[in-house]
Amino acid sequence: MPxxxxxxxxxxxxxxxxxxxxxxxxxxxxxxxxxxISPHSRALxxxxxxxxxxxxxxAQHRMLAEGGQLPSGHFAILDERLxxxxxxxxxQFTLTLPQARTTxxxxxxxxxxxxxxxxxxxxxxxxxxxxGLTVTAEGPDGxxxxxxxxxxxxxxxxxxxxxxxxxxxxxxxSTALGALGDVRLxxxxxxxxxxxxxxxGTFMCVAMPGDLYRFAVHSPEDVRTDxxxxxxxxxxxxxxxxxxxxxxxxxxxxxxSRYGNTSRIAREYRKGRVLVVxxxxxxxxxxxxxxxxxxxxxxxxxxxxxxxxxxxxxxETLLDTYHAERHPVGETLLEQSQAQTALFMDFxxxxxxxxxxxxxVIAERPxxxxxxxxxxxxxxxxxxPTDPAHPLIGLRAPNLRFADGHELFALFDxxxxxxxxxxxxxxxxxxDLDLGDATGRIxxxxxxxxxxxxxxxxxxxxxxxxxxxxYVAWASDEHEGEALARELRTATDAIHRAAAMS
Numbered sequence: 001m002p003x004x005x006x007x008x009x010x011x012x013x014x015x016x017x018x019x020x021x022x023x024x025x026x027x028x029x030x031x032x033x034x035x036x037i038s039p040h041s042r043a044l045x046x047x048x049x050x051x052x053x054x055x056x057x058x059a060q061h062r063m064l065a066e067g068g069q070l071p072s073g074h075f076a077i078l079d080e081r082l083x084x085x086x087x088x089x090x091x092q093f094t095l096t097l098p099q100a101r102t103t104x105x106x107x108x109x110x111x112x113x114x115x116x117x118x119x120x121x122x123x124x125x126x127x128x129x130x131x132g133l134t135v136t137a138e139g140p141d142g143x144x145x146x147x148x149x150x151x152x153x154x155x156x157x158x159x160x161x162x163x164x165x166x167x168x169x170x171x172x173x174s175t176a177l178g179a180l181g182d183v184r185l186x187x188x189x190x191x192x193x194x195x196x197x198x199x200x201g202t203f204m205c206v207a208m209p210g211d212l213y214r215f216a217v218h219s220p221e222d223v224r225t226d227x228x229x230x231x232x233x234x235x236x237x238x239x240x241x242x243x244x245x246x247x248x249x250x251x252x253x254x255x256x257s258r259y260g261n262t263s264r265i266a267r268e269y270r271k272g273r274v275l276v277v278x279x280x281x282x283x284x285x286x287x288x289x290x291x292x293x294x295x296x297x298x299x300x301x302x303x304x305x306x307x308x309x310x311x312x313x314x315x316e317t318l319l320d321t322y323h324a325e326r327h328p329v330g331e332t333l334l335e336q337s338q339a340q341t342a343l344f345m346d347f348x349x350x351x352x353x354x355x356x357x358x359x360x361v362i363a364e365r366p367x368x369x370x371x372x373x374x375x376x377x378x379x380x381x382x383x384x385p386t387d388p389a390h391p392l393i394g395l396r397a398p399n400l401r402f403a404d405g406h407e408l409f410a411l412f413d414x415x416x417x418x419x420x421x422x423x424x425x426x427x428x429x430x431x432d433l434d435l436g437d438a439t440g441r442i443x444x445x446x447x448x449x450x451x452x453x454x455x456x457x458x459x460x461x462x463x464x465x466x467x468x469x470x471y472v473a474w475a476s477d478e479h480e481g482e483a484l485a486r487e488l489r490t491a492t493d494a495i496h497r498a499a500a501m502s
Contacts, residue, residue, distance in 0.1 A: 003027075003132075003149030003309070003311075004026075004027040004028070004029070004146075004148050004149055004150075005027070005029075005148060005149065005150045005151075005152060005306065005310065006028075006029045006030075006031065006133075006135045006148040006150075006151050006152070007028065007029070007031070007151075007152045007154055008031050008122075008123035008152070008153050008154060008155040008160065008161045009031075009032065009153065009154035009155035009156060009159075009278075009280070010031075010032035010103070010117060010119070010154075011099070011154065011156070011278070011279075011295075012043075012099065012102050012103050012106055012295065012296055013154045013277055013278030013279070013296060013298065013299050014030060014032070014152075014154030014155075014277075014299075015030070015103060015106035015107050015109075015110045015115075016106055016299045016300065017152055017154060017277060017299040017302065018113075018115040018117075019057070019106065019109050019113055019115070019303075020299065020300065020304060020306075020307060020415065021115075021306065021307050021310070022110060022113035022114050022115050023057070023113060023307075023414070023415040024304070024307035024308075024310075024311060024415055025307075026310045026311065027116075028115045028116065029115075029116040029118065029148075030110065030115055030117045030118060031118050031121045031123050031137050032117070032118065032120070032121065032122075033120070033121065033122030033123075033155075034119065034120070035119050035120035036119070037100050037103050037104055038100060039100050039254070039255075040182075040254075040255040040257070041098035041100045041101075042180070042257070042286060042291075043098075043099035043102070043286075043289060043292035044096055044097070044098060044099065044206060044208065044214060044289060045070075045095065045096060045289035045292075045293075046067065046094065046095040046097055046102065046292070046293065047095075047289075047290065047293045047377050048084065048087060048089045048091045048092065048093070048094070048377040048379060049089075049293070049377055049378030049396070050292075050293040050296050050297065050378060051063070052091060052379075052396075052399070052409070052470065053296060053300050053469075053470070055090070055091075055399070055409050056409050056469075057413055057415065058410070058413050059105075059109055062105055063095060063097055063102065063105060064095065066097060066101065066209075067095035067097035068095070068096040068097075068192060069093040069094075069095060069096075070084075070093055070094045070095075070096060070192060070193060071083070071084050071085050071092060071093045073373070073376050073377075074195065074204075074288070075288065075340060075362075075372050075376065076287070076339070076340040076343035076358075077195050077197050077202055077204060077343075078197075078355060078359045078362065079197075079359050080360075080362045080363045080369070082362075082369065082373040083369070083373060084377060086370060086373065087373065087374065088379070088398055089377070089379060089398065089399075090399050094289070094377075096206060096207070096208070098208060098209065099292060101209075102292070120139060120140055121137050121138065121139040121140075122137065122138050122160075123135065123137055123153075123155065123161060123164075124136040124137055126148075126151055126161075126164055126165075126274070128272065128273060132147060132148060132149045132273065133147070133148045133149070133150070133274075134146070134148075135147075135148050135151060148273075149273065149310065150273050150274075150275065150306060150309075150310070151165075151273060151274045152274075152275050152276075152277055153274065153275070153276040153277065154276075154277045154278050154279075154280060154295075154299070155280055156278075156279045156280060157262075157264075157279045157280070157283040159276060159279075159280035161274065161280060162266060162276050162280050162281075164274075165271050165272075165274040165276075166271070167266050167267060167268050167271055167274075167276060168266070168267040168268075169264045169265070169266055169267075169283075170264060170265060170267055171262065171263045171264030171265060171283070171334070172264070173262055174225065174260030174261050175223070175224075175260075175261060176218075176222055176223050176224070176260065176261045176341055176345045177218075177222040177224065177258055177259065177260050177261075178217065178218045178222060178258070178259050178260075178261075178285065178286075179216070179217050179218075179231045179235070179236065179239075179256070179257065179258045179259070180214060180215060180216045180217070180255075180257055180259070181215050181217075181231070181233065181236040181250075181253050181255065181256045181257075182208065182212050182213070182214050182253065182254045182255045182256075183212065183213060183215065183233070183236070183250040183251065183253045184211055184212060184213070184250070184251055184252045185213050185248045185249050185250055185251075186249030186250075187246070187248045187249040188213065189205060189248060192206065193205070193206050193207070196243050196244055197344060197355065198243050199348075199349075199352060200219070200242045200243055200347070201219035201220065201239055201243050202217070202218050202219075202243065202344055203215055203216065203217045203218075203239065203240050203243050203244070204216045205248070212254060213248075213250075215236060215240060217236065217239045217240065217243075218344060219242070219347075220347040222345065223347075227258070227260075228258070230256070231256045231257060232256065233250070233251075233253050233256065236250065236253075236256065237250060259285070260285070261284070261337070261341045262283055262284075263283065263284050263285070263337065263338055264282070264283045264334075265281065265282045265334055266280070266281045266282065266327075268323060269281055269322055269323035269326060269327055269330075270319055270322055270323050275302060275306070275319065275322065277295065277298045277299050277302060278291075278292075278295025278298050278299065279291065279295060281298060281326075281330055282333055282334060284333060284334050284337035284338070285338070285340070285341045287337045287340035287341060287344075288340060288376055290333060290336075290337070290378070293378055294329065294330070294333050294378070297326075297329070297378060297381070298329075300469045301322055301325055301326050301469055302319075302322045302326075303415075303468075303469075304415060304467070304469055305318050305319055305321065306319065307415070313437070313441060325383045329381055336375065343355060343358070379396065382394050382395050382396075390472075390474070390475040390476060390477070391457070392457060392458070392464065392472045392475040393472050393473065393474060393475060394471060394472065395457075395471065395472050396470055396471055396472075397470055397471065397472055398455070400420075400455075400458065402447035402449070403447065403449040404447050404448045404449045406445070406447055408466075409470075411443055411445055412466075412468065412470065414443065415468050416441060416442060416443045417438075417441060417442040417443065417465060417466065417467060417468060417473070417495075418442070418443045418444075418445060418466045419442050419443065419444045419445065419463065419464075419465050419466075419488075420445050420446075420464050420465075420466065421444065421445070421446040421462075421463045422446075422447070422462060422464075423447060424461075424462050424479070425462040425463070425478070425479050425484050426481060427481025428462065428463070428482075428484045428485060429446065430444050430446060430463055430488065431444050431446055433485055433488065435492045436489070436492065436493060437492075437493075438492040438493075438495065460477045461475050461476070461477060462476055462478055462479055463475070463476060463484060463488060464476075465488070465491055465492070465495075473491070473495060474488070474491035474495075476488070
């Protein structure tokens with residue numbers, strides 16, 4: 001029987017983690033201390049790479065049907081917006097969907113896949129022995145214990161799992177605040193998104209489902225290290241009027257909240273049998289709405305690796321690559337968030353000039369604008385190998401389309417490696433090759449007709465092996481059949497050699 005995993009936290013990160021494990025048949029228990037999903041959704045946007053992640057498992061359809069699509073984004077609320085329609089993806093937009101609904105949809109999927117979802121049950125602590133973990137939880141009937149082989153903390157910035165494991169959370173305290181309010185408007189603005197920055201403060205307004213509008217505001221008085229009283233509707237009205245002369249007739253708030261720019265990252269994403277994911281691994285100012293998205297990407301990176309380890313066909317050392325690949329992403333997240341905070345919280349003439357200069361450079365330098373757009377979208381993340389190799393290795397694979405009507409993303413619905421034989425090499429057919437221990441763990445695909453793709457990077461590729469999370473594990477431009485077969489066997493032996501060791 002596969003190993004058992006206990007997940008603490010059933011937000012989008014924890015539920016997607018559960019979905020990945022259950023897709024591979026791993027027994028999974030999810031502990032969520034809140035009995036119901038909170039209606040308050042700090043996260044509101046799903047970025048292109050996250051939509052791609054859901055699309056790799058066929059889980060995107062209801063989200064796309066319900067969410068609003070915004071073809072642009074912002075960096076530090078600069079006037080020059082970032083254009084998502086230039087991105088190499090099927091999803092050239094951010095999706096506006098409240099976190100509460102995203103969570104609900106992912107929980108439905110996790111339960112349908114067989115996850116043991118326990119709402120109103122909180123993680124308390126754990127003890128480790130040679131055979132595994134004893135996890136203590138508390139539910140409506142009191143404390144109880146669970147046996148687990150691995151424990152995954154998806155329980156937020158105040159993670160009890162991280163603290164119980166003794167994982168340091170390094171960083172800096174808050175030096176600037178922001179506030180948000182979800183309200184109704186009697187005089188709503190035109191368009192789904194408006195924003196403005198001035199020396200008196202800044203605000204952004206985004207239309208939400210249910211006739212709600214979200215306002216995010218920052219003001220000169222927010223540059224502080226102390227924490228003031230609760231945020232009020234009158235305070236929100238005052239701040240918005242100060243910047244644009246009207247409060248749009250805001251009334252009937254459903255949520256008002258403050259947040260800070262505390263910037264911290266877990267020193268270790270893995271400590272033995274314990275792993276931390278999402279906000280349990282990194283905390284930052286919610287600039288650009290990237291937090292939920294990076295958390296889901298953490299879960300996608302770890303999910304298939306933990307499933308492979310639990311099912312016995314990968315070594316436990318595979319889990320070390322989770323930290324190696326995702327910790328740098330977390331560091332970049334903190335750097336980017338703090339850079340944006342510095343830009344939109346500098347309410348001085350010098351800050352105004354800096355913003356004006358950067359907006360002009362972004363407008364005049366398409367490559368700079370493209371780089372910022374890719375960073376915000378999540379499409380820029382790479383996991384390159386340390387040794388020289390094919391330039392595609394470590395990059396995300398786009399949704400390649402073939403002349404026979406097949407699409408690459410549709411091949412990942414079972415969460416397996418996918419081997420694509422482009423049919424360009426005479427004497428080579430991946431469907432007929434003996435891949436040793438990898439047989440049965442790799443889905444092989446060869447289009448019945450030649451590829452219709454004309455992407456420059458993929459034009460000469462004879463075959464490519466793509467990881468379950470959609471990143472290229474191996475690719476080759478070799479056009480001699482026997483040589484290509486040898487390269488492929490070497491690649492699959494390296495990936496799956498654990499099966500022979502176990």
